[in-house]
Amino acid sequence: MTKCPVCAENFKKKDMDGLTKHFIMMNDRNDAFHVGWLREYVPLDNYNTPNFAKSLASFFSVIDGDLKGWIERVFVEKFLGDKPHPFVEAMQKPKKALFLGFASEYYFFLKQKIKSCSFIIAKTDKEEVQKFEAKIIFSELSGTNGESAGSESSLLVRMAESLGVPRDSIVNGVPLPPTIHSIKLWNQVSESDHWLEVMGSINTLDMLPSKVMRERGAKFDIYNKSVLDNEWIPDHVKKFLTYIVDPKNDHSQEALTLISKYAKELDMIEDVQSAFLRSIDAFDRHLQARLTRSKQFEGK
Ligand SMILES: [Zn+2]
Numbered sequence: 001m002t003k004c005p006v007c008a009e010n011f012k013k014k015d016m017d018g019l020t021k022h023f024i025m026m027n028d029r030n031d032a033f034h035v036g037w038l039r040e041y042v043p044l045d046n047y048n049t050p051n052f053a054k055s056l057a058s059f060f061s062v063i064d065g066d067l068k069g070w071i072e073r074v075f076v077e078k079f080l081g082d083k084p085h086p087f088v089e090a091m092q093k094p095k096k097a098l099f100l101g102f103a104s105e106y107y108f109f110l111k112q113k114i115k116s117c118s119f120i121i122a123k124t125d126k127e128e129v130q131k132f133e134a135k136i137i138f139s140e141l142s143g144t145n146g147e148s149a150g151s152e153s154s155l156l157v158r159m160a161e162s163l164g165v166p167r168d169s170i171v172n173g174v175p176l177p178p179t180i181h182s183i184k185l186w187n188q189v190s191e192s193d194h195w196l197e198v199m200g201s202i203n204t205l206d207m208l209p210s211k212v213m214r215e216r217g218a219k220f221d222i223y224n225k226s227v228l229d230n231e232w233i234p235d236h237v238k239k240f241l242t243y244i245v246d247p248k249n250d251h252s253q254e255a256l257t258l259i260s261k262y263a264k265e266l267d268m269i270e271d272v273q274s275a276f277l278r279s280i281d282a283f284d285r286h287l288q289a290r291l292t293r294s295k296q297f298e299g300k
Contacts, residue, residue: 101294162236203255
């Protein structure tokens with residue numbers, strides 16, 4: 001591990017002892033972020049026993065260099081497992097307010113995604129990585145059919161419009177503080193860290209709507225397919241929902257293959273794990289913000 005997955009403090013490569021001691025110290029100090037992280041990822045009754053070092057090492061252990069498999073397992077468990085993320089749970093039986101909360105917060109995530117992918121292009125000489133990121137940027141800006149009307153953010157805005165919220169309130173709105181903080185983290189990683197850490201941070205989040213996750217143990221899809229049969233849901237909402245799960249727009253597997261390949265080649269598995277873990281906690285808070293935001297639309 002080279003960076004703490006909570007506070008990004010630096011450790012020497014493979015210095016698991018240093019990271020273990022750091023976690024024990026932060027746990028003894030009752031630091032809410034480190035304590036919360038430990039409870040979620042390495043749950044133990046007592047962290048002051050030799051068992052903790054073993055459990056922490058086992059959480060980070062990547063079997064046969066399969067970083068892709070490790071990332072998928074951790075992501076599925078956190079967002080799509082038996083106890084899915086509350087946002088995913090709400091999406092199984094969505095209400096109008098939920099789509100509006102989704103649109104109001106996610107719009108700003110999409111803007112940051114374009115910037116983060118651009119940082120990766122600027123920071124690497126690997127053409128296959130540049131091509132991959134360019135493909136994502138163009139699809140976010142112009143849609144997969146090359147029409148600006150079909151980009152994900154324009155579909156998102158039209159979804160909100162079809163539910164009675166004008167374009168201006170989405171585009172010129174201000175996201176809630178958790179989304180603002182999460183975007184700051186993604187932007188800071190993009191500006192300061194290695195391009196592979198940026199990939200581990202931003203390109204992994206596309207797993208949420210990916211249909212492939214079912215084959216990786218996911219118990220839920222981002223929404224229940226039967227949602228599309230609901231007559232009260234306007235066509236523009238259905239268009240957006242169909243777009244996000246369309247395998248044609250799913251770049252997550254390609255991203256994970258590239259990340260895993262270069263993490264091995266550049267000896268950066270631990271760096272990517274840390275960037276990914278910090279990112280999914282930011283993503284968790286952003287998804288919570290979509291729910292909080294939806295409450296503001298209830299009854300409207
Ligand atoms: Zn830390």
